[in-house]
Amino acid sequence: MRRSPWATLAVLAFAQFIVVLDVTIVNVALPDIQTDLRFSSENLQWVISAYTLLFGGFLLLGGRAADLLGSRRVFVAGLALFGVTSLLAGFADSPGVLIAARAVQGLGGAMLSPAALSILTVTFPHGRERNIAMGVWGGLAGLGGTLGVVAGGLLVDSLDWRWVFFVNVPIVALIVLLTPTFVRHIPGAGAGARDFDALGATLGTTGLLAVVYGVVRAEPAGWGSLEVAGFLLGGAVLLTAFVVVESRSHAPLVPLRLFRSRALSTASVALGLNGAAFLSMFFLTSIYLQQVRGDSALEAGVHFLPMGAAAIAAAVGATQLVQRFGTRPVQLGGAILNVAGLALLMGVSAHGSYTSELLPGLVLFGIGIIGLGVPAQIAAVVDVENHEAGAASGVVTAFYQVGGALGLAVVTTLSLSHTTAALADGASQEQALVDGFHRGLLVAGVFTVIAIVVTFASPRISPNAEQLAKATAAA
Structure with missing residues (x-):
């Protein structure tokens, strides 16, 4: 049929x-x-x-x-x-x-x-x-x-x-x-035991879970506690084992040779930091809108819409800008807009105007997150061989997701500890939550500043129409 x-x-x-x-x-x-x-x-x-x-x-x-x-x-x-x-x-x-x-x-x-x-x-x-x-x-x-x-x-x-x-x-x-x-049905190539790197996937994910759990437990248990140190050390050991397994695997999940490409290496790190900033900002702002400003869930959702619309508009223009100016200038511009958006959001108060205090930062951040992400995704795959484009795309997507989870753990822990300290110092519940929100955004801003530094280390790639089509398909 x-x-x-x-x-x-x-x-x-x-x-x-x-x-x-x-x-x-x-x-x-x-x-x-x-x-x-x-x-x-x-x-x-x-x-x-x-x-x-x-x-x-x-x-x-x-x-x-x-x-x-x-x-x-x-x-x-x-x-x-x-x-x-x-x-x-x-x-x-x-x-x-x-x-x-x-x-x-x-x-x-x-x-x-x-x-x-x-x-x-x-x-x-x-x-x-x-x-x-x-x-x-x-x-x-x-x-x-x-x-x-x-x-x-x-x-x-x-x-x-x-x-x-x-x-x-x-x-x-x-x-x-x-x-x-x-x-339609698409037959597989057939799988033997050596074709599945289940050990690599288990070591990598378990190691990441251990690190994130250690970071999350740092606020209630203390960074120097045996529990936190044990999980962080155990996670580091598991991730080291993951790298060793990948280097020797017949069919590795992450072909380590891909990281010989400076474009892919820097793009992966930048996308991981981008994911950390985005998930952290989204999480913190959702809590802030409802617990501090008193929004209903629907009102909070509607308040995010301009950021989403800005991101969609940025996605339309980013590829054209990359064709004209190359990947690095566009990525750098996106990262700077991210920092500017987060800086504006750090100025919000408990009862300030949405239009004057929140909206500008949300729109700038929406543009910036895509302005950084699109050129980084293009740079990651544009200079790899065709038969490895899928693997490269998988690597950068995984970096984005995992970077988001790790960044969210760090930001949430530091934001919560700051809120707790503010309450202990006599601040009201509302003000303590605002202070914690600001501290979390500051940490997210640090992630984005590091992304700017990484962007300076990335090559400037000006893809032609054929390379751009390939990169867009892989991304």
Whole structure:
């Protein structure tokens, strides 16, 4: 049976849409989740971090599984896992159950997302049609992030926080039913035991989890405690073992030779820092809007919309700017706008005007996060060989996700400790939360300043139209 490639695109893009939406839709529900399940302030960030860590940690293994077992098979399996764990998250009755469900949900996303991209690449031939398809794919993914905060607000205000998870279930069920009709079967290459780097994926993700847990526990237990030191040291040992395993693996998740490219190395670090700044800012601002300013979940979502609109507009123009000026100037400009946006947000008070205090910073940050991200993604893959472009894209995506989770852990810990100290010094609850918000944004700003330094070390690449098409497809 002949299947329309555009119908295939619709199914795949819709699946990617809900994966991205699920990152942002949960943010506006966090205060309600904290109250209902009695999350501690330091553990609340795990609702976000558990998802992003497992998503980033197993993204490369998911892509490898799709190549070997068949893209459609892994896509459907990832969808099913995503849907089942969404249902479990909705019924969660304790912090531990919700965090565990979110972690496995991230694993489902790590399976379906690279499989969907692989199907898309095979479905559309290289050239104009694939570029259009990739543009639709990326645009819907960006739209998912923007609409997530509004959809989350609507669901929380009109129903309950649990519906930010329940809403995935019928959507996933529909996509699973439609997939055999609109997505053709793509046979895998066949898998032997040596073709799966399961040990590498386990060591890398477990090591990252240990480091993040150590950072999170630093605020209540103290940086010098045996618990914190043990987890940080254990994480470092596991990550070292991960590098050793990757260097000797027959089919490594992360081909270390890729990092011989200065463009890919600097782009990966910059994207990791970008992810850290973005997730931290989003998390902190969601809490600030609802717990300090008294926004409802829907009002908080609507207040994020201008940032999302600015990001979409920036995505349209960034590629053209890269063609004209090269990657480094555009990336540098994006990072500077990020710093400017965060600096403006650090000036907000508890009851200041949204239009004059919050809006300018949100818009600048929305432009900057894309202004940095697009040229970095292009630079990462533009000078690698065609047969390694997919691996390079997977590496930088994983850096972004994992960098976001690690950065969020650091920012949340330092923000919370500053809030606690302010309360101990006699500040009101409201003022202490504002002080903690400012401190967290300051740390996010430090991440972005480091990204500026990294950008200066990156090569200036001026891709031609063919290289740009390849980079856009891989990214």
